[in-house]
Amino acid sequence: MSTINAEERQAIRDSFHRLLAETGREADVRRAMATDSGFDPVLWRAIADMGILGLLIPADFGGIGAGAEEIELVMEEAGAALLCGPLMSSGVLAASLLSYSSDEHAKARLLPAIGSGERIATVAITGDRGLWTPTDVSVTAVRDGDGWRLDGVASFVTAGTQADTLLVIAKAGSGLATFEVDRGAAGVAVTALKSFDRGQRFARIVFASASGAPIEGANEAAIEKMLDLARVALAGEQAGATRHVFDMTVEYIKTRVQFGRPIGGFQAIKHMAADLLIEVESATSAARHAARALAEGMPDTEVLVSLAAFVCADAFSQIAATSIQMHGGIGFTAEHPAHLYLRRARADAQLFGNSSLYRERYLSALEKAA
Amino acid sequence: MTDEELRLEASEWLARNWDARARKSKYDPDGGLKGWLKQTFDARWSVLRWPEEWYGRGLPDEQAKIVEQEFARVGATGTGLDRSHLAANTLLTFGQDALKRELLPKFLTGQYTNCLLYSEPGAGSDLAALRARADRDGDRWLINGQKVWTSGAATADYGLLIARTDWDAPKHKGISFFFIPMKQKGIEVRPLHQITGDSHFSEVFLDNAVVPAGNLLGKENDGWKVLQTALAYERLVMGEGAGERRQGSSIDNKISLIAMAREAGCIDDPCIRQDIARALAYRQLNALNLQRAKAEMAQGTSSPIMSLGKLAMSRILHEDARVMTTILGASSVLDGAEHPRAADVNYRAFNAYMTSIGGGTDQIQRNIIGERVLGLPREVELNRDLPFRESLAVPKS
Numbered sequence: 001m002s003t004i005n006a007e008e009r010q011a012i013r014d015s016f017h018r019l020l021a022e023t024g025r026e027a028d029v030r031r032a033m034a035t036d037s038g039f040d041p042v043l044w045r046a047i048a049d050m051g052i053l054g055l056l057i058p059a060d061f062g063g064i065g066a067g068a069e070e071i072e073l074v075m076e077e078a079g080a081a082l083l084c085g086p087l088m089s090s091g092v093l094a095a096s097l098l099s100y101s102s103d104e105h106a107k108a109r110l111l112p113a114i115g116s117g118e119r120i121a122t123v124a125i126t127g128d129r130g131l132w133t134p135t136d137v138s139v140t141a142v143r144d145g146d147g148w149r150l151d152g153v154a155s156f157v158t159a160g161t162q163a164d165t166l167l168v169i170a171k172a173g174s175g176l177a178t179f180e181v182d183r184g185a186a187g188v189a190v191t192a193l194k195s196f197d198r199g200q201r202f203a204r205i206v207f208a209s210a211s212g213a214p215i216e217g218a219n220e221a222a223i224e225k226m227l228d229l230a231r232v233a234l235a236g237e238q239a240g241a242t243r244h245v246f247d248m249t250v251e252y253i254k255t256r257v258q259f260g261r262p263i264g265g266f267q268a269i270k271h272m273a274a275d276l277l278i279e280v281e282s283a284t285s286a287a288r289h290a291a292r293a294l295a296e297g298m299p300d301t302e303v304l305v306s307l308a309a310f311v312c313a314d315a316f317s318q319i320a321a322t323s324i325q326m327h328g329g330i331g332f333t334a335e336h337p338a339h340l341y342l343r344r345a346r347a348d349a350q351l352f353g354n355s356s357l358y359r360e361r362y363l364s365a366l367e368k369a370a
Numbered sequence: 371m372t373d374e375e376l377r378l379e380a381s382e383w384l385a386r387n388w389d390a391r392a393r394k395s396k397y398d399p400d401g402g403l404k405g406w407l408k409q410t411f412d413a414r415w416s417v418l419r420w421p422e423e424w425y426g427r428g429l430p431d432e433q434a435k436i437v438e439q440e441f442a443r444v445g446a447t448g449t450g451l452d453r454s455h456l457a458a459n460t461l462l463t464f465g466q467d468a469l470k471r472e473l474l475p476k477f478l479t480g481q482y483t484n485c486l487l488y489s490e491p492g493a494g495s496d497l498a499a500l501r502a503r504a505d506r507d508g509d510r511w512l513i514n515g516q517k518v519w520t521s522g523a524a525t526a527d528y529g530l531l532i533a534r535t536d537w538d539a540p541k542h543k544g545i546s547f548f549f550i551p552m553k554q555k556g557i558e559v560r561p562l563h564q565i566t567g568d569s570h571f572s573e574v575f576l577d578n579a580v581v582p583a584g585n586l587l588g589k590e591n592d593g594w595k596v597l598q599t600a601l602a603y604e605r606l607v608m609g610e611g612a613g614e615r616r617q618g619s620s621i622d623n624k625i626s627l628i629a630m631a632r633e634a635g636c637i638d639d640p641c642i643r644q645d646i647a648r649a650l651a652y653r654q655l656n657a658l659n660l661q662r663a664k665a666e667m668a669q670g671t672s673s674p675i676m677s678l679g680k681l682a683m684s685r686i687l688h689e690d691a692r693v694m695t696t697i698l699g700a701s702s703v704l705d706g707a708e709h710p711r712a713a714d715v716n717y718r719a720f721n722a723y724m725t726s727i728g729g730g731t732d733q734i735q736r737n738i739i740g741e742r743v744l745g746l747p748r749e750v751e752l753n754r755d756l757p758f759r760e761s762l763a764v765p766k767s
Contacts (some may be wrong), residue, residue, distance in 0.1 A: 265747035
């Protein structure tokens with residue numbers, strides 16, 4: 001449980017905002033996207049120095065020991081700035097899965113370096129179908145003497161080409177378990193997947209008798225907790241991006257003049273903006289309420305996290321898409337940032353499960369509660 | 371008077387006069403609302419923020435709230451009318467002294483009720499295009515025209531009326547605001563039948579109806595300004611009440627959509643499940659938005675969310691009805707007491723327009739959100755500065 005109060009939370013957010021306003025501007029984002037690595041190592045270092053990568057890491061392992069509410073707010077800023085790099089993979093997925101495990105050795109060995117940004121880690125979760133459900137795990141682990149051998153495929157691995165350390169979720173016996181695998185190890189073949197969102201680096205990874213070190217206690221329950229946190233973090237990213245794209249669009253329709261007046265004066269445009277404002281506010285409300293429910297372990301956590309998952313994904317997709325239409329010709333040019341957000345929105349809408357899946361999960365949770 | 375003295379005075383007075391268990395006055399054998407309102411009025415609890423000269427105590431807002439808390443604590447009504455009574459507030463601000471002396475006590479004690487004579491068949495969203503006319507005739511005004519969407523017209527004692535007094539001025543500048551006595555032979559009230567079968571509203575026909583000159587509020591031709599104040603009170607009252615009702619209703623509907631689908635045997639249909647989830651989400655999001663807005667306002671930040679509520683609610687109600695219709699399927703063609711589910715769903719589908727049209731259509735709401743919240747340029751209004759009689763709103767023979 002996080003001991004950070006609302007003021008401290010806001011201070012973390014503000015300093016992250018300032019950092020991104022200085023060194024994470026559109027030109028910086030485009031530059032990072034064009035590099036092989038896909039992120040700016042200087043900015044990565046600055047993010048680490050600010051403690052952002054250690055937010056979810058317990059203080060015993062060099063982190064800040066924060067929780068869902070803090071990461072949600074930080075991700076709002078990351079989403080608004082279209083941040084590129086393995087923050088979600090290393091700072092959320094890997095950091096939380098390790099923290100939720102009971103493996104004190106692995107924690108001591110991995111978490112401090114993840115928090116300082118020196119080690120980049122990710123979690124390989126899903127198979128080729130990209131469902132992010134337990135049934136879609138396509139890596140199998142079997143005992144081999146003292147160790148374990150992994151076979152199978154993990155796909156859509158986020159930061160898959162950026163990470164040094166892979167935490168691979170695999171079927172082991174009757175359940176799921178997590179294994180630490182070095183990206184360069186024998187029997188690990190990483191193929192970069194060209195991503196429509198130029199700021200993400202997905203990979204497909206084939207394991208052929210690869211050796212893996214089990215992370216004790218990173219079992220189904222821990223994986224599910226990690227995924228809940230990831231859903232809230234992603235919802236925050238989407239909510240922040242949604243608001244940013246909306247503000248950018250409103251600014252444009254106030255200044256773009258056609259037929260002798262700003263186009264925002266035309267009802268055809270004005271009414272689109274009014275409708276979108278409902279989505280913007282709903283996304284923020286959904287993401288923040290989900291974060292609080294998760295942080296406080298409230299009974300309706302599953303309802304609120306599922307709600308945030310599809311509401312924020314749909315809002316971001318809808319606003320990013322509509323923004324291009326509202327910008328008209330300029331929005332169809334590659335030099336305008338609108339398409340960068342639509343690319344991110346389309347990728348984010350698939351991560352950790354799609355909206356239909358979460359609507360179903362939301363309704364099931366409500367039925368259970370009723 | 372200190373806060374504590376005031377709290378004490380209120381609580382002691384309530385203890386003497388209000389039966390908290392039975393929720394009625396200790397002294398009124400009928401236990402009626404009017405008797406209680408008379409008691410609170412005589413003891414000067416009704417309109418605490420108003421000046422002493424006008425039945426109030428001239429209290430600052432913080433002190434008035436202390437008294438209101440004491441009343442709320444024992445479940446007593448009869449205070450806070452300086453915030454909630456639309457007609458009385460408008461009258462206090464704009465009325466002539468003699469009229470205030472005559473009518474304020476009657477409104478505040480519930481002896482008189484009132485209705486709103488604003489909309490006309492030709493002036494709905496564009497209220498300033500109204501054509502009801504008021505012509506000066508000695509010490510009185512004669513009113514001719516038609517009003518519509520008036521609730522409570524048949525029983526009201528007074529109507530808050532806007533009518534045109536200058537046809538050569540631009541549309542907003544030739545309107546005056548009156549308190550018209552409703553019980554007179556120049557006024558005919560006909561119930562309006564809604565598409566749902568309900569009759570919540572009336573049409574009001576004014577045929578040489580008479581308004582005494584002293585019943586003009588504000589200056590002649592300055593009625594648009596008076597109306598803005600009256601509308602602001604109305605929105606304040608609606609906004610405060612609406613939030614609570616919306617939150618309260620979210621749970622009922624959650625149960626009913628799921629229960630309906632179970633009863634209809636289609637709860638396992640994946641398409642219907644997606645539909646239900648979407649509809650329930652709209653409702654829950656509205657509640658979460660209001661919750662966040664209240665928290666933000668408590669911290670002193672203004673929130674655009676309050677302006678979104680009505681538009682959001684309209685989507686919720688139409689979407690609920692749509693999903694319920696899908697759940698019922700073919701049964702939704704039925705109606706009547708033997709088919710209560712179908713009758714209910716069909717009623718909801720039609721009644722949803724009450725929210726998406728009444729009190730400003732969704733389209734007008736979108737204009738308001740665009741202009742007042744997002745700061746987009748105002749609609750260009752043709753004829754705005756033209757003498758009204760030359761505008762398109764006036765049919766040319």
